[in-house]
Amino acid sequence: MMKKLLTFAFALFSTFAFAQNFVSTSPENRKVVLEEFTGIHCTFCPDGHVIGQGLHDANPNNVFLINIHEGGYATPNSGEPDFRTPLGAAIDGQSGLAGYPAGTVNRHNFPGLEQGQAGATALGRANWATATAQTLLLSSPVNVATQASVDLSTRLVTVDVEVYYTGSQSISSNFLNVAIVQNNVPGPQTGASSFNPGAIIPGQWNPTYNHQHMLRHIMTGQWGEEITNITPNTFVPMTLTWTAPNDINGVMLDLIDLDVVAFITEGNQEIITGNQSVIAPVFPNQYDANVLSSSANDVLCGSSTDLEMTFRNFGSTNLTSLDIDYTINGTPGATYNWTGNMLPGETEVLTVTGATFTPQGVNNVTYSASNPNGQVDQNTTNNSTTTSFVHFDQNNMVVGGIAAGNISVEITTDGYGSETSWEIVDEGGNVIGSGGQGGTYQSNITYTASVMVNANECYAFKLYDTYGDGMCCNYGTGAEVYVTDNAGTAITALSGQQLSTFNELGEYFSTGSASGPAWECTPFGCTDLGSGNGTYGSEQDCFDAYVNDPASPCYVASTSVEENTQLFELYPNPAQDVLSVDGVFNSLEVFDIFGKLVLTSSNKTKVDISSLANGSYYVNIFTNDEVIKRKVTIAK
Numbered sequence: 001m002m003k004k005l006l007t008f009a010f011a012l013f014s015t016f017a018f019a020q021n022f023v024s025t026s027p028e029n030r031k032v033v034l035e036e037f038t039g040i041h042c043t044f045c046p047d048g049h050v051i052g053q054g055l056h057d058a059n060p061n062n063v064f065l066i067n068i069h070e071g072g073y074a075t076p077n078s079g080e081p082d083f084r085t086p087l088g089a090a091i092d093g094q095s096g097l098a099g100y101p102a103g104t105v106n107r108h109n110f111p112g113l114e115q116g117q118a119g120a121t122a123l124g125r126a127n128w129a130t131a132t133a134q135t136l137l138l139s140s141p142v143n144v145a146t147q148a149s150v151d152l153s154t155r156l157v158t159v160d161v162e163v164y165y166t167g168s169q170s171i172s173s174n175f176l177n178v179a180i181v182q183n184n185v186p187g188p189q190t191g192a193s194s195f196n197p198g199a200i201i202p203g204q205w206n207p208t209y210n211h212q213h214m215l216r217h218i219m220t221g222q223w224g225e226e227i228t229n230i231t232p233n234t235f236v237p238m239t240l241t242w243t244a245p246n247d248i249n250g251v252m253l254d255l256i257d258l259d260v261v262a263f264i265t266e267g268n269q270e271i272i273t274g275n276q277s278v279i280a281p282v283f284p285n286q287y288d289a290n291v292l293s294s295s296a297n298d299v300l301c302g303s304s305t306d307l308e309m310t311f312r313n314f315g316s317t318n319l320t321s322l323d324i325d326y327t328i329n330g331t332p333g334a335t336y337n338w339t340g341n342m343l344p345g346e347t348e349v350l351t352v353t354g355a356t357f358t359p360q361g362v363n364n365v366t367y368s369a370s371n372p373n374g375q376v377d378q379n380t381t382n383n384s385t386t387t388s389f390v391h392f393d394q395n396n397m398v399v400g401g402i403a404a405g406n407i408s409v410e411i412t413t414d415g416y417g418s419e420t421s422w423e424i425v426d427e428g429g430n431v432i433g434s435g436g437q438g439g440t441y442q443s444n445i446t447y448t449a450s451v452m453v454n455a456n457e458c459y460a461f462k463l464y465d466t467y468g469d470g471m472c473c474n475y476g477t478g479a480e481v482y483v484t485d486n487a488g489t490a491i492t493a494l495s496g497q498q499l500s501t502f503n504e505l506g507e508y509f510s511t512g513s514a515s516g517p518a519w520e521c522t523p524f525g526c527t528d529l530g531s532g533n534g535t536y537g538s539e540q541d542c543f544d545a546y547v548n549d550p551a552s553p554c555y556v557a558s559t560s561v562e563e564n565t566q567l568f569e570l571y572p573n574p575a576q577d578v579l580s581v582d583g584v585f586n587s588l589e590v591f592d593i594f595g596k597l598v599l600t601s602s603n604k605t606k607v608d609i610s611s612l613a614n615g616s617y618y619v620n621i622f623t624n625d626e627v628i629k630r631k632v633t634i635a636k
Contacts, residue, residue: 023162039073046196048101096120105131106271141167175224223268285378288314296389301458404455417443574635
């Protein structure tokens with residue numbers, strides 16, 4: 001609900017009377033309101049954010065930003081926040097823009113700089129600075145100023161506006177517009193890594209972006225409140241109030257991060273001047289802990305997850321202690337006795353790692369806070385929050401029966417290969433295989449990779465498109481994605497329309513007990529890796545595959561391995577910290593069971609192996625004539 005009180009005072013006010021007010025009564029140049037049209041799936045929009053912020057920072061108190069999310073690039077995908085507003089759609093619609101990002105500087109037409117057709121007010125981001133510089137040189141017939149506050153208990157926003165006319169105009173009326181913008185709004189953003197990496201913050205999206213100056217509401221309606229007396233020396237004060245909702249389109253309206261931008265227009269187009277101020281929070285209670293939000297990581301197959309809860313000191317005194325409880329699916333977890341020293345309005349994040357739970361499809365987490373500074377909380381309406389997370393296996397979203405060992409990834413890119421990348425991630429969030437990061441894939445090329453996965457574990461295959469338009473249709477045909485295990489079982493197979501319009505696609509799978517092929521060609525010959533990690537079913541199959549390839553280590557192994565164990569002896573076996581070698585040799589190399597070189601030594605009798613972990617290792621012993629291969633176990 002919005003209320004307003006409008007009163008007028010004319011030139012007969014004395015100079016002394018004006019001294020009590022906060023608007024300037026001296027002639028000033030125009031100030032700039034840059035309305036930036038943007039969207040979360042717009043690759044170059046973060047570049048626009050950087051340019052707009054740069055103009056704001058270079059012209060403090062003279063350039064003010066309103067970021068309006070609108071158009072197709074602002075349309076959220078499933079699970080994404082909706083930053084659009086009907087008020088923003090109308091402003092976007094009158095700009096004449098031809099693409100995103102776009103912006104208007106005081107909704108003025110700058111001939112020759114238009115983004116779209118002649119006469120449009122929309123400008124491409126390369127022209128914002130030029131239009132801003134021109135506008136700041138112009139005199140303004142009117143000044144506007146604001147002072148604003150918000151009661152954190154009632155959520156009542158109060159804005160006091162003062163308008164003072166210093167010059168004449170050729171029109172008969174103006175319109176006062178009062179917009180509410182929100183800062184520090186987390187959400188997804190295509191192009192963030194390339195154009196504004198400094199705005200990337202921790203969060204649930206890849207990446208999560210810190211949005212600024214986002215239009216949330218216009219207190220004076222779509223096109224403002226009319227002022228009919230605009231003669232010089234006219235003073236117009238106005239008080240507006242608005243009870244802020246908890247959220248807009250499901251996006252939390254954080255009362256601490258609000259600004260007000262007021263501006264004067266000629267009709268619904270030309271902006272004459274503007275101003276901006278923070279909306280200062282009012283803390284009505286001494287002891288008030290506000291639980292803002294919470295989140296929990298989705299789980300593939302396990303029974304534990306990490307939780308986060310954000311809380312704020314809404315009290316007028318510093319918060320030094322707080323009791324925080326949580327439950328998962330109704331089962332109480334631990335109670336945390338937080339201590340610290342938070343100023344009024346400050347926030348903090350509580351992280352709970354490894355919280356255990358009994359899995360179900362959708363799991364609900366409830367947080368509650370109490371006893372701020374050991375006192376009774378004076379506002380219990382904001383002390384709790386709920387969130388939920390998904391257990392993929394319980395929702396039948398995990399492909400089972402995948403063979404442990406090598407996972408084959410085959411990706412044929414579309415016409416924009418640099419936009420494509422992929423990862424295989426284990427249950428703990430560790431990336432164990434990837435490709436295409438940093439735009440390294442070329443267009444219309446088939447790339448293959450092999451990733452080793454363990455038995456009896458869960459994994460996620462994630463496919464990314466940085467632009468968000470997918471790998472299909474208008475953006476190139478023939479793209480395909482195939483991921484299979486070493487037995488040929490498909491984990492995912494995507495092509496055509498299945499690859500259209502996405503930022504991220506995921507497929508989840510679990511491996512069974514170790515089985516299947518075990519032999520692999522390694523730098524120490526054809527070796528049984530165990531746990532189903534090899535490619536071949538037998539040592540002979542492995543040798544047959546590589547015996548005719550001189551570049552293969554298995555080719556060397558099949559022709560030059562010294563089998564006379566009496567010539568070289570490694571002891572003790574199992575070994576702990578030192579390995580002794582009997583025989584005349586030049587140097588040796590130690591490999592782990594996956595063929596990774598972990599140690600080299602030219603010591604002729606004793607080799608320090610104290611840095612190696614327990615397990616099986618293979619040793620290549622180099623003489624003048626050949627390579628001798630041995631196996632040793634380390635058990636400390």
